[in-house]
Amino acid sequence: MAYALASSFLLLLLGLVTRRLLVYNFGPEITNASQVVEKLFNFFSIAEFGVGSVISYRLYEQIAARDDEKISKYMSMYKWAYRVVGLAIALLALIGAAALPWIMPDVPLQTGYTVYGLNTISTLCSYFLITRRLMYTCTQQGYLCTRIDMVCTVLNYLARIAVSLWWPNYVLYFSVTIVFNVCANLVIAWRYRRDFPRVRDVPVTLADFKELGIFHDLRYYLVHRLSNTIYGSSDTIVTSSMGGATRTTELGNYTGIADSATNIGNKIMDSFAAAIGNIVYDKTATANDHDKQVFWSMDLFSYFFGSFVATAYFCLFQPFMLLWMGEQWLLPTSFLVAFCLNEYVGWNHRMLGSYRAVLGHFEEDQWFMVASATVNLALSFILFPLMGISGALAATVVAHCIMWGGRIRVVFRCYMKGSEAHYLRMQALHLVTLAVCMLGTAAVCSLLPGGIAGLVLRAVVVCLLPNALNLAVYAWGTDAAYLRSYALRILQTRRKQS
Incomplete structure (x- = not known):
């Protein structure tokens, strides 16, 4: 928690600088496109069906029991499920592209689709690379991922600040985020093999998902996932479609600060989450x-x-x-x-x-x-x-x-x-x-x-x-x-x- 707090305050300051440069150097249209596309992909994340949450609460029980075989099984299921999710989100992204002119009526189509395409690449990279983080979270070692994320995120912010000041090209601005996100996930994947040598990739089938009751939980959790996504994305999308780019940018200035502050708060609260899981299942x-x-x-x-x-x-x-x-x-x-x-x-x-x-x-x-x-x-x-x-x-x-x-x-x-x-x-x-x-x-x-x-x-x-x-x-x-x-x-x- 202490490490996460210190790093998050630094990221908050860098985020404030980056946001101001984005608004003043690229204008409301680019800013609006960035905010709306981010919320759209939050909505597309319903394709995840809550598989991460469903497997994580089951994983707490196996970690408490020290059952390496079951842990390996769940982590392999998690990896393959997220690959399917990545393909589903790619399909949703293709379908959702048709809605951009209605959602962002005052943003040029070329600008909107370019930002949309870059965000698609960034999102898909995350779904195919992020699965190793779950073990760190469930074993109360999330700070190890935080350290790696800290370095890559600082470099990402510095690169975006440099682009905003000296090479004000919005394609380059959003591309550097993809590069540093991929780097962070690759480093975590390398460390995962060293920190959890007893967790192996094992074969999994659809029968395994049925036998362990994953499909049963996912059927009910999908409702939660969809509702949470609508709750988290509706303000920006409604404001963009009914209020325009300037209003959306005004909203984003406030929510952007709040998101950075929330990230700090999450570091505090998430420090307790794994302990709560251990208490409940112990x-x-x-x-x-x-x-x-x-x-x-x-x-x-x-x-x-x-x-x-x-x-x-x-x-x-x-x-x-x-x-x-x-x-x-x-x-x-x-x-x-x-x-x-x-x-x-x-x-x-x-x-x-x-x-x-x-x-x-x-x-x-x-x-x-x-x-x-x-x-x-x-x-x-x-x-x-x-x-x-x-x-x-x-x-x-x-x-x-x-x-x-x-x-x-x-x-x-x-x-x-x-x-x-x-x-x-x-x-x-x-x-x-x-x-x-x-x-x-x-x-x-x-x-x-x-x-x-x-x-x-x-x-x-x-x-x-x-x-x-x-x-x-x-x-x-x-x-x-x-x-x-x-x-x-x-x-x-x-x-x-x-």
């Missing part, structure tokens, strides 16, 4: 008293993280955007409020989502996912003409809450039995403290001056005040006490190791 299927204590402590940590992120965006986003991109790129306060609420919902139930992911039982909440996707699309098209981008994002918040409800259903039916009422009471308390944190911190920040000095002062206030308010409310409970003891054990272990 004992019985139902949580005992200790497991419940771990769950409530992790859930409180999620709230601390989510409330801090929402407050930081609420108080810092507009001043930062003013300094970074200029006043002409600011979006209204209504958008900012919806954006902060959506971020809070996501981060606040992130640990719950990790438990949900490793439990399986995808049939339990499939209709919540269907409702989430349907509401997101329908409300986006209804609210965008009335409220603009703010309306599209408000629809996303509603859809995200429906998705959250489905995850609550699975975790508290299948693992944390009998605790759902307590969870809902805690979430009600969290909403009250979130409002106090956001409004109280914003009131203090409004007294500070503008400019770079004011932004720095606001950042200091955001780091101190909301966390102090949360500690004043929650620090006295058993969940916070467990978090303190957990952190102390980690520090003691690190001292012994050093």
Whole structure:
């Protein structure tokens, strides 16, 4: 986690520089094409059918049992499944090319198709090379991949900055990303053979997929995959088709920063994901008293993280955007409020989502996912003409809450039995403290001056005040006490190791 955080902050700074150069050196049309095509390929990723998630939660069980034969079988199935997925996405990319003039009406066709083609190559390279990463994730060694990605991503950013400044050619700009993505995956593939010598390529057939129940899980998980994809891509696609290139670029400036910040947050939260999988499958299927204590402590940590992120965006986003991109790129306060609420919902139930992911039982909440996707699309098209981008994002918040409800259903039916009422009471308390944190911190920040000095002062206030308010409310409970003891054990272990 520590390594990932340090590297992610550097990548965040490089990403800010790269985004500004993209907008100002290549213009809204290229920027819009880049954003929309990226979201389109997120949509095409439904062809993955969730095979990675289905195999990963089964892999946790075999890693706990140290069954090398089953591990090798699952990893070989994963590799061959992703090759089929790559071919399916190539086919979807050919079909989807016909929709570009409708989705990007104010982008020249040649520009749109060129960016689209380069993104197709980049995506397909990932699907054919990325499968080795799964073992590192499931064995809590994801930091090894992070190190390799860090080097290649820094080189990628530096190359794109150089292209933007001295050779402003958008084909070259997007091509360097392909080169460094391939290099990172090839290095990880080389290391994988050294780190996991007992995991071998073994023959697999369709009968193996049926025997191990993979097709059964995929049938239900496909609904989750499709709904998640619609949820994650609809804002950009709706904005592009109804609002044009400039509006999409404005949205992308905000979501681009959020994506970089999310990458940092993911490094923190993903550090716990494999441990959660090991906890769930190391004992019985139902949580005992200790497991419940771990769950409530992790859930409180999620709230601390989510409330801090929402407050930081609420108080810092507009001043930062003013300094970074200029006043002409600011979006209204209504958008900012919806954006902060959506971020809070996501981060606040992130640990719950990790438990949900490793439990399986995808049939339990499939209709919540269907409702989430349907509401997101329908409300986006209804609210965008009335409220603009703010309306599209408000629809996303509603859809995200429906998705959250489905995850609550699975975790508290299948693992944390009998605790759902307590969870809902805690979430009600969290909403009250979130409002106090956001409004109280914003009131203090409004007294500070503008400019770079004011932004720095606001950042200091955001780091101190909301966390102090949360500690004043929650620090006295058993969940916070467990978090303190957990952190102390980690520090003691690190001292012994050093």
